[in-house]
Amino acid sequence: MAFTRDDIAARLEGAGYIADRDLATALLLMDMLRRPLLIEGEAGVGKTEVAKALADIHATNLIRLQCYEGLDQAAALYEWNYQRQLLAIKAREGGDPEAIEAEIFSERFLLARPLLAAIRQDIAPVLLIDEIYRADEEFEAFLLELLSDFQVSVPELGTIAARAIPRVVLTSNGTRELSDALRRRCLYHHLEYPTQERELRIILARVPGISIALARQVAGMIAALRREELAKIPGVAETLDWARALLGLGVTDIGEDPVSAYDTLTCVLKTQEDRARISREVTDRMVAQVA
């Protein structure tokens, strides 16, 4: 499926993701050049959501590999189902050893982990390699190999080549410097916190039943909060939580109900320090500005 850039932007919007223009361009390039896309940005700017929306617009599966320290091939690529193999050996004791061996190293006993699962799909899936900075450098090198030829060799089975090249999205928040080789292999996109106007559109798209007036106030408040010196800057997920909380409490105008607004800020401020900094007075001042 070949889309134009505006097509992609419109479809992303249909999938509930309000993208800025350069992201749509990057996604278009990703299809054109068949390169993975590395998305960097602060926590909560919607990096993971990009992959979900991408799977949505191409109507394919999303396969997610969450990286963590010590992630290895067995957890990322494939592993033999040892318990089943042992059971199979016991059950066929006394049989023809070669036949048993051929059987226990067949695909039935192979546990496909996300990377293998991604290249064995008939329709190209979206492979999300989430928080790649958490994985070790050795894993990065291994990933690089996979991302360049999209084939995996299992010693007992032979080489498994990709049936369809998956669309790969990697996310990172820049805590650890990634290797240059990996960066060069990928397209790069840096996601910022959404502008107030974009955030308004996101709220309207993701929180059904919210009035435009309230959504505008929420977006304004969040923008004001992000300008404060907070220990943890609220992300888009926090914005949506807060909008839903206000909607659930039946608030239609923050200006008329600043108490509820202040009480529900727990959805947005996640450390005690931030909570203390944004006191009732500060909240009232912000409310007065946006209401």
Added chain:
Amino acid sequence: MDAGAQMLGRLSGFATTLRDNGFSIGLAEAADAARVLASPLAARPALLGQALRALFCADRQEWQKFDDIFAAYWLARGIRRVRTLSGAAPKQGPRTLRQLAAAGAPQGEPEARQAPQRHGEDGAANPADRRGRREGASAAQTLERMDFRHIADPASLAEAHAAAARLAAVLRTRLARRQRRASSGRRIDIRRSIRASIPHGGTPLELVWRRRRQRPLKLVVLLDASGSMSLYTAVFTRFIHGVMHGFGQADAFLFHTRLVQVSAALRDGDPQRAIERLSLLAEGVGGGTRIGACLAQFVRWHARRSLTSRSVLMIISDGYDTGAPGALGAAMAALRKRCRRIVWLNPMLGWKGYEPVARGMAEALPFVDLFAPAHTLESLQRLEPWFARL
């Protein structure tokens, strides 16, 4: 078709400009860029800019400077080189690090710098040699004890630079070796033990252990490059370069009235070139210091990314703060929460009769884990055991 060839020529020129600005662009990227140029994306400059940015950039810094370079090259806005600076523009004229280094060495002969090891027989790359030196009454020994301030002739300065780089290498290997010397196994890895037992017919002869990985430390260095420190800056730059080079997890910042991230420049393998790149970054070095404001800036913009619970923060400064009182203390308190250890190296501490009574220093001291002198090579060497213990 002629127009197409012309566009390709322009594109390769653009790739060269980007390389000049520190981007690493390989042949594969250039080939892909040619494909982008042939696609409908090339119809509008804005679209082309976005597409090439996604293709050519590899990290945030490049991402931020790309637009300016693109505009300068394709839209002829007249900017050729883009510096990554944070904060306001410098007030005074350019006084670069390189000039500082030259000021430390009155004659400033380039060949002296190119040959840092004047005594060929020294070959002091291994620690045994250095130990031998410390015992005898050689010229090298006096150099180790000599305050950096008093090192004047270019040859000695070059020697001091080389020694600083060597020391940094020792420090680096001590830190890096720790990750290989992991603790022995504590728990049995059941899954892998079963896997290993298959060749033995299911009898677990070989046990596979799980061990806790030791993670290497990350070093973050903040170097004061203000006027009061100018005699030391050149040597410390060299020292930091030695630590940074090849040390995967390290960040370096320079501050005077502003804070500048210099990690990328210092990763350059050739020290002289690294210092040259640094001087481009740090125009305006040598003014007053606003340590408090710079540290606050670090906390606000870089600490979240740079510091982890495994980080050692090394601040090299004399603690003469010309900013508002209180700011330094508050920034240090915030930093204290974010990292494992804070080391403050103060060259003045080695002076006879110096007491850390400067207001800035007094504010910072409660938050510092190790407060050490750093005026001679010997004092830098004494840091080594402390780092090895971490």
